[in-house]
Amino acid sequence: MTSSLLTFEQTLRMASAYGKKHLLLGNGFSIACKPDIFNYGSLFEEAKKKMSKELAAIFAAMGTQDFEDVIRALQNAATIVSVYRPRFTSTQKLLLTDADKLKAGLIQAVAGRHPARPNEISDRRYHACRTFLSHFIGDGAGGKIYTMNYDLLLYWALMHEEEDEDVRISLCHDDGFRKDEEDFEAPYVEWQGEVAAHNQCIYYLHGALHLFDAGHQLQKYTWINTGKALVEQANDALKKNLFPVFVAEGDSKSKLTKIQHSAYLHHSFKSFTGVCTSGAKGGTALFVFGHSFAKNDEHILNLIGTGKISHLFVSLFGDQFNKENSVIRANVERIVALRPRGFSELKFDFFDADSAKVWG
Numbered sequence: 515m516t517s518s519l520l521t522f523e524q525t526l527r528m529a530s531a532y533g534k535k536h537l538l539l540g541n542g543f544s545i546a547c548k549p550d551i552f553n554y555g556s557l558f559e560e561a562k563k564k565m566s567k568e569l570a571a572i573f574a575a576m577g578t579q580d581f582e583d584v585i586r587a588l589q590n591a592a593t594i595v596s597v598y599r600p601r602f603t604s605t606q607k608l609l610l611t612d613a614d615k616l617k618a619g620l621i622q623a624v625a626g627r628h629p630a631r632p633n634e635i636s637d638r639r640y641h642a643c644r645t646f647l648s649h650f651i652g653d654g655a656g657g658k659i660y661t662m663n664y665d666l667l668l669y670w671a672l673m674h675e676e677e678d679e680d681v682r683i684s685l686c687h688d689d690g691f692r693k694d695e696e697d698f699e700a701p702y703v704e705w706q707g708e709v710a711a712h713n714q715c716i717y718y719l720h721g722a723l724h725l726f727d728a729g730h731q732l733q734k735y736t737w738i739n740t741g742k743a744l745v746e747q748a749n750d751a752l753k754k755n756l757f758p759v760f761v762a763e764g765d766s767k768s769k770l771t772k773i774q775h776s777a778y779l780h781h782s783f784k785s786f787t788g789v790c791t792s793g794a795k796g797g798t799a800l801f802v803f804g805h806s807f808a809k810n811d812e813h814i815l816n817l818i819g820t821g822k823i824s825h826l827f828v829s830l831f832g833d834q835f836n837k838e839n840s841v842i843r844a845n846v847e848r849i850v851a852l853r854p855r856g857f858s859e860l861k862f863d864f865f866d867a868d869s870a871k872v873w874g
Contacts, residue, residue: 522870533796542804561623588613642874664760705732721760790821797824807845819852
């Protein structure tokens with residue numbers, strides 16, 4: 515590890531010595547674009563601010579931060595009450611009303627913490643972001659991008675196309691979703707990861723707000739197919755009892771449990787595990803941008819230390835020795851110390867987040 519903070523360009527030159535380089539994104543990626551709206555702990559904490567005491571107590575009693583679990587529990591409870599106490603119609607109504615309130619609270623939290631439409635971000639900023647991403651998934655790059663964010667900024671950047679052909683950037687944006695072969699005109703695309711995984715290069719490790727669980731399939735609602743804003747799409751889906759697939763849990767163990775119970779999330783987790791443990795020819799460089807390496811994501815981060823990643827490059831924002839960055843440095847060193855004996859040393863360096871100019 516070098517003692518000084520490197521620039522992003524310097525780390526790219528160092529990474530060129532390896533056969534593969536991949537990117538892992540944390541919330542700092544979104545904060546760099548919209549620091550006024552994305553600098554928050556979790557969607558649950560945002561929704562909790564306007565939640566009734568009863569609903570907050572149910573989340574606590576069930577030991578979860580998963581909206582879907584609680585909404586379904588309320589709906590199931592209403593059904594059970596109708597059988598055991600058919601005259602308790604007011605209780606049934608209250609349970610269903612609270613389930614609807616929770617759905618509305620989820621949408622309000624999303625709406626309050628997310629741009630509604632892609633055009634709220636300028637072409638110039640998209641171009642800067644796509645330039646950054648091209649180092650990993652551009653023509654011939656051959657890398658993969660994993661994100662722990664559930665917002666839409668990465669998706670919007672991937673789908674944005676520069677009007678000027680002279681500056682147009684080609685990116686691999688295959689996320690395993692394809693048109694529904696049984697309903698080609700559907701306003702969504704469905705995940706076909708099990709059969710379309712070969713070229714997949716984009717993975718939402720903790721799900722995303724545009725991915726909805728339809729039971730028999732995982733659907734991705736798209737701006738191109740619908741022309742509808744995020745809030746409208748989410749509202750429409752929830753009315754059909756379709757829930758966004760994302761990991762809202764607060765601790766690593768709970769997050770991993772959620773991941774293991776979702777085919778899509780588990781598929782993404784296995785892919786990242788493979789990147790960390792496979793030992794690619796020529797070695798593997800992993801860039802981590804905008805993550806604190808906190809323990810609540812150790813189910814993902816520990817794989818870096820215990821696997822065969824050759825070189826880890828971690829972004830730091832501001833003075834590398836300030837309080838926040840000192841914690842990150844200590845967390846990274848803990849991860850590095852996990853490398854088993856007999857494995858090649860895990861090299862690591864820190865680079866200046868600003869120098870990457872992720873959003874210009």
